[in-house]
Amino acid sequence: MRLHRNLVFAVVDALNYIFNEGEYADKVVEKVLKYDKRWGARDRGFIAETTYDMVRWKRLYAEIAEVKAPYSRPNLFRMFAVWAVLKGIKLPDWKQLEPTPERRIKGRFDELSKIRKYRESVPDWMDELAAKALGEALWTKEIAALNQQAEVILRVNTLKTTKDALKNALREAGIETEPIRGYPDALKLAERSNVFITEPFKLGWFEVQDASSQLVAPFLDVKPGQRVVDTCAGAGGKTLHLAALMENKGQLIALDIYGNKLKELKRRAKRDGAHNVETRHIETTKVIKKLYDTADRVLIDAPCTGLGVLKRNPDAKWKLQPEFLEKIMVTQQEILQDYSRIVKPGGKLVYATCSILPQENIMQVKKFLSSEAGKDFHLVKESKIYSSKTGYDGFYMAQLEKNPA
Structure with missing residues (x-):
């Protein structure tokens, strides 16, 4: 994968808003994606997913990069370099990303991965409180699950359509879905895509709603x-x-x-x-x-x-x-x-x-x-x-x- 400068800079901008200005990630991603109308679905996907990934693992990446809040731009680039190295992405020869000790990053990752609060990237107080409330074993499993990316789940609006009719209509729009056992009105997207621009959404045939919420x-x-x-x-x-x-x-x-x-x-x-x-x-x-x-x-x-x-x-x-x-x-x-x-x-x-x-x-x-x-x-x-x-x-x-x- 080749990194593009303007996309990486957009991610760093987003992180600055979220970590230093205290803005909400979803609003920030929305704002940053408006920077350049020429960005295609893949570019936009890279910005959104990388931003969320780095927000999710903020503590781990900051610890490996040896940086502390408030995060200066050079420090945000150092965290980005950690993200790229751990994803196996070759770093380009940009002054913002120099020098990046890859072996040290991987070594620190192995070391910190043995400690839950770093591995799962949570604040000390949250780790202690939840472990005490739920028990060590359940909290360990739970925070690992909560650190996975959420799937996109739809709730079929039975006032207007049926599950089969919605499934077929979305397929025609190029979006594949599958039912989920135990959730009568739910359809899960096979892969992430923008369902809000589809005709079935405009017609009110579904809402985006997590399976548990349903x-x-x-x-x-x-x-x-x-x-x-x-x-x-x-x-x-x-x-x-x-x-x-x-x-x-x-x-x-x-x-x-x-x-x-x-x-x-x-x-x-x-x-x-x-x-x-x-x-x-x-x-x-x-x-x-x-x-x-x-x-x-x-x-x-x-x-x-x-x-x-x-x-x-x-x-x-x-x-x-x-x-x-x-x-x-x-x-x-x-x-x-x-x-x-x-x-x-x-x-x-x-x-x-x-x-x-x-x-x-x-x-x-x-x-x-x-x-x-x-x-x-x-x-x-x-x-x-x-x-x-x-x-x-x-x-x-x-x-x-x-x-x-």
Whole structure:
């Protein structure tokens, strides 16, 4: 493989934005890919994948290159040289990449690979905390799985099409997919490609949604005609899945504290033909209070550390701070205490996170059940989804039922 100067410089620019300016990797990649309209799919793929790769293995590469934050441009080039050497790519004769001691890089890699926090490239605090919470063996397997590149998974929008019809339509567009056993509405891309420019996407035949995330809506056990409330709806990935499971019958209320996310949800719902979705912006507590004791089903897809989705958000490893966990646990419990009051007697509630930490999951559920607000609920079932077992994102779901009146 031959390295092209402008592509390498684009990667270094991207790393500077992410590591030094604290910008989000997905937004940065989007911005950098606009540098040159002449770049083809392969060039763009190189920039995006190399950037994500270097973000994922930042600690390991920085340690081998013997550089520390904040990272100057020469140091970012040194890290890039480490990446290239470990990938077996011949380095060009550029002044930015001189001199590069290949044997030393490989030697340091062998040495550091024996220590998990370097091998899996995680901060000390995260490694210690997760090992303690999950046990050494599970955390070792889990972080190795979470460091793999995420596959592209689609959720078939059953309001508009079938799995077979979508598979055939994508094949005509030159995109091969395969079903995944145990995930009824999922299709996996055989190789990465831009599905957003396809006709089936414009027609609302599918959404891009990880396989684990596709398990949350069915866990709520919704039926057509019910009143369902998605309390932390965001841009609506799970809301739209709920709409499909409800066959557009009944009322589906999507709540969020961020109005801009709900606008995006409205746009997506229109494309998907999800007509039973109603958005409500939580501007005051009145919005929640009006719904007390009225819903058959309530979904709380709670804000969390996101430790289960590091595959697709590798920069979260470097943005997360230990104090955030303490803060988010308080928020999670407040949300459970408050939003659980929307469930009517005999109704069901699902509490879900995309975290693998018990502190954010079963421990929150137990704390809620032993509180005044949770005394009328009982745990029906829970599901812990680990990336090391499924190959997809890490998730947690608990289904609670409220006692009949």
